[in-house]
Structure formats: structure tokens, C-alpha cells
Amino acid sequence: MKRIALLGMPNTGKSTFFNRLTGSVARVGNWPGITVDLLAAKVLMGGDMVEVVDLPGLYNLHGYSEDELVVRHFLEKNPVNLLAVVANASQLDRQLALVLQLKELGLPMVLLLNMIDESKRLGIQVEVDKLEEALSIPVVTMSAKHGMGYPRARQVLERNLQDTLATTAAFSAFAADDALEARLEDLVATTVHVPVTLSDNLTSRLDRALLHPLFGLPLFFLAMYLVFEAVYTLGTPLQDGVEWLLGLFKEGIAEPALAQAGPMVQSFLLEGVYNGVGTVLSFLPIIVLFFLFMGVVEDSGYLSRAAFLVDAFMSRLGLDGRAFVMQLMGFGCNVPALMGTRVMRSRGLRLLTMLIIPFSLCSARLQVFVFLTTAVFSPRSAPFVLFSLYCMSFFAAFLTALLYRRRLISDEPLLLELPPYRFPTLKQMVLRGWHEAKGFVRDAGGFILLGVVLVWFLTHYPFSAVPASAETLAGGLAAFMAPVFQPIGIDDLMSIALLFGFVAKEVVVGALAVIYGTSEGALAGIIATQLSWIEAYSFMLFVLIYTPCLSTIAVLRQESRSWWFTLLAVVWPLSLAWLVSFIFYQGATLLFSGG
């Protein structure tokens, strides 16, 4: 099979082009270095099956970052028929340097000048014919996002694939970089024409407000708050709708169908499997909405601005602006955020960042909090409670950084590109939301189902006992752990839910439903009578801070390649969670219950 390798500098639109070419949904983000894994897909081109590989962005073929090594390794080990180099047409003055370096490899190559829509708007002219001649490779202009020039780009790829032999690259024979630099000057001078003064474009004007020395940060936090507010207000009615549908299904189909089954089977299917998964499914609207909005924020380029705004603060914590951005990404899901730290080269910086990301209040934990705050707090105070948990999430992260910055030291420079502001197309947004929803349901189907069924078993075995009572396995476990959880106001039943939150936070609410042996709707009522607000908040603090989930732990281990670090990343949050809950619970009980 023939193979095309897509490569280019970060944030040039490789993934966007890859998606268009292969019809897949690679994660696209307006953030250099999003593509941290190798993505490959097969497409039919000119009668042949062709494998297209999307390589991580790289600045320099001779560089030392992990991404750059990945690319070099790939090209040395894997024969390719054609290199498709993607470059941003508005930044050829520097991006052609990489093209010249790649040419030295002697592999067949095509240059795709992307983002032609943006470069036209800036008034930049590229003399494609001259460029083709000077580089002696085919050059095509296109817009991977909007589709202009795409058919031709595809044709050119097809044509240049014919009669090629797959070869690996040999990296020994580098021409001196100085010589390349001289060529670059020449090449740019003759083929790229940039207007003397760039027009005062939208990006500059927006930056003036959004990067304002005084208002920049407040605006950023306002924007973030609005995103969460929007998810919350739009999501709740949708959530009710899903619950209503699930209820119809249970009463109309599931219960009649199981009428003949034995009581244990009924209990297993309706209280274990159905209640658990049903609860999880009802959170689907929130997940989709979250990623729709987060997708816009990510794609807009605003996150890089956030890095600029907070770097002064983050550098005092031994981190940098990028760590903050990854932390924010973690509010969607910790797992991709942890993988995103691969752009950092200093190991200390990377580990410190990975240590703080799990404190980000991810969407799975958000479910637990949305549920409990709605159940226990008034509609008026619920958003504030939620907001305070977000603040707590930052506090735990920053405290951790402060405590560990001397052990995980970074001396890495911060050099970051600020891309122009962009807005995703409707298609990009919808695909992203759908993609995330699919991933979530896949998890709900396997991982979470398993967790919930396990909870059902622990709370129902031995079957002669009253479910979730002291005689069951779970009751025994809870009694064993009681000395630890009583001082923080978490009773036996709730501590069982915590145990299973260790598997995945998605399980917690489902587990509560199973433990109390009710459906979602009734659960809220029961919880409201069982828990005081102090106990509920203490429980939420613990859920916020302690070990995120099994997947996060797996990724922490995979990325750090150290069991010691992984152990630290589990034990430290657990201790901190207990301490914070303890201080809160004891303090609040003293203050509010005494008088």
C-alpha cells in the first residue's frame, strides 16, 4: 500500500486537511501541538488504497522536542511514497525554512500552501510558479477549512503518487543550516510579497481589548464563566427531556417485558444496569454542549491569549502559560490535557503540569456536582456553589504547584505562537460534538457499565440481605472505612459511591442511584432529605480533589513512564482531598450547627 506523510509546522492545518482528505474526525485545535499521536487513515486515490499519516507539527527537522523526534523516527523507520508538506501561506517567510530542510531528505514531495483565504485577506501574494521552479516540487494553494483549491490539491497528490517507490529518509546528510538560511532569504524575497504595512486587521483590534493590561484577565474569566453558564442553562432542560424518555422506556417496555423474570434478575437489570446507565446517558446533552462551546473556544485562538495573560503568574508557580491552557483543557477531560503536555520539553515542567491537571474539574465530575447541587441547594444558590468548586479546583492545583515546584524544576523557555482569531465552521463544531458524544457513550457502554454492575453486586450480595445494608459486601467495606470518612461527614452509603468514583466519576451518581435503590428522579429527593448542605459540600470537595479516574491514572503512568510519579499523583490528591474536606466539614459544623 502506498503511503503519504502529512507534515508541517504546528497549527498550519494539517489535521483539518487530513480530515477533509480521509473523512475522519481528528481533533482539530487552534493550538500548536494538538496532534500528539500519530493518526492514520486509508483513502482510495486514483484506484489505489493509500494510507495517509498525520504527523505531529514540527518547527525544525533538527530540533530536540519529543514531537520532532517522533517525526524523525517515523521517517527513518517507515517508508513513504510522498511527503505532503502543509505550510501556512501567510507565514512563508519562516515556514519555507522547514520546506528547505525537508527537501534535503530527497523524498518525493508536494507543498500545500494552506489558509489561502487568510493570506489573501492580508494582501500577501505568493508567486506559485516561481516557487515551484525554485524548489522543483509541485506547489498548490488551498484552504483546508473552506475547501478552495482542495480538489486540485488532491489531484496533485494523486498524480505525484504514481510510479513512486516507498523509501525511508536518511538523516545523515544535512546541509549546513547557514547555507539553507541564505537560500531562504533569496527564495522569500523573490516569491513572497507582503504589503509594507499590514492592515489593522480584526485580530489586532480584538487583541487590543482582550489582551488589555487591566481588562484582559477579567474578560477572560468572564468568557469562561459565560461558557459554563450557557452549558448549564441550555443543558438542564435537555437533560430533563432525556430522563423523561428513559422513564417512558422503563415503564412502557422494560418493566412489562421483565414481569415474568425472577426478582433478583429484575433487580439486577432494572436497578443495576438500567438505572446506572440511564443516569449516565441523561448527562449526554451536557457533554455535547460542553464540547460544542469548548470547541469554539479552543479553535478561536483565545487559549493562546490566555497563556500570554497568565504567564507572569504561572511562572511564579514554576509553570508557564501553556500549563494553564492545559489545565483549562482539563476542564473538558483530563486525559487529552495530560497528553497535550508532550509539547513541553523540560521533564520537570511536564511532570509538574501533569500533577496539577487532574485537579481540573472535568465534565465527569461536573455531572456529580450538577446533580448534588440541584438536589441539595436552591436554584438560586446552585450556580454559586458550582462556581466555588471551580475556584477550589484552581486553588488545589496552584497549591500543589507551589509545594512541588522545587522538586520538579523547569528552565524551559516559553516561545509561543499567537494565531489569528478564528471561528470554526458549523460542520467542524457538529462533528466535534458528535465525536465526543460517541466516545462518551462508548465509555458508558463498557467501562461505566462494568463499574455500575460491580456496585450493584457489592450492594446486593449476599442476596438475602437488604440491599446496601450493613450485611452486604459494600456495607462491610464501608464500616471498615468509616473511621476515615466519618470525620469528613461522609456516611457509609456515600463512601461506597466514592469507592466507585475511583473507577470513573461518571459512575458516582449512577452508584448512588443503585445504592439507594431508586431511579434518578427519586434519588434527588432522597439525597435532599439524607444530606445536610455541609455534608453534601464536603462530599463534593472530596470528589473534586481525589483521584480523577482509572483512565487518568493510566495516562499519567503512560506519559510519565514512572510508577513513582504515578503513585505520587494518586496519593497526594487523596491526602489533600481528605484534609480539605476535614477542614471544611469540621469548620462549617462548628460555625453553623453549634449556634
Next chain:
Amino acid sequence: MTLEQLPPGQRAVICEVTGDEALRARMLALGLRLGREVAVIRRARLGGPLQVRIGTTDLVVRRREARLIKLTTPTA
């Protein structure tokens, strides 16, 4: 003069890039090359990074790294 000292809104030409090999390579790739004109667009407060414009690329550069880039103001 270094890039760190360049007042926002003014332009100057890069005449020397110091620092270790890896850092220089990264700076080169981002367009911080000898003979190119740079401008500082704004500085973040409290000793935060600079927003630097070079050609059509905007960069965030910390002050410590900005100090590694020596500039000459174009004479007339």
C-alpha cells in the same frame, strides 16, 4: 539594546541571537533571524511575557528569552 528593552510600538533589526543550540534553533524556526525587523506589540503586566511581531507572525516571548536577542535600531 535587547528585545526586552525595545519600547512597544517601535521597530528594530535583529543583529544577534544568543542562547543554547536548541533554543536558537527554535527561535530561528519561529522567524527570529538575523537581519529581520521586529516590533514589540505589548508587554504583559507584572514581568509577564512580550507579544512580538516578526513579519506576519505574532509570538509570545518571555523577558528572559527576549534578553537573548540583540537589536540595532535602523539608522535613519
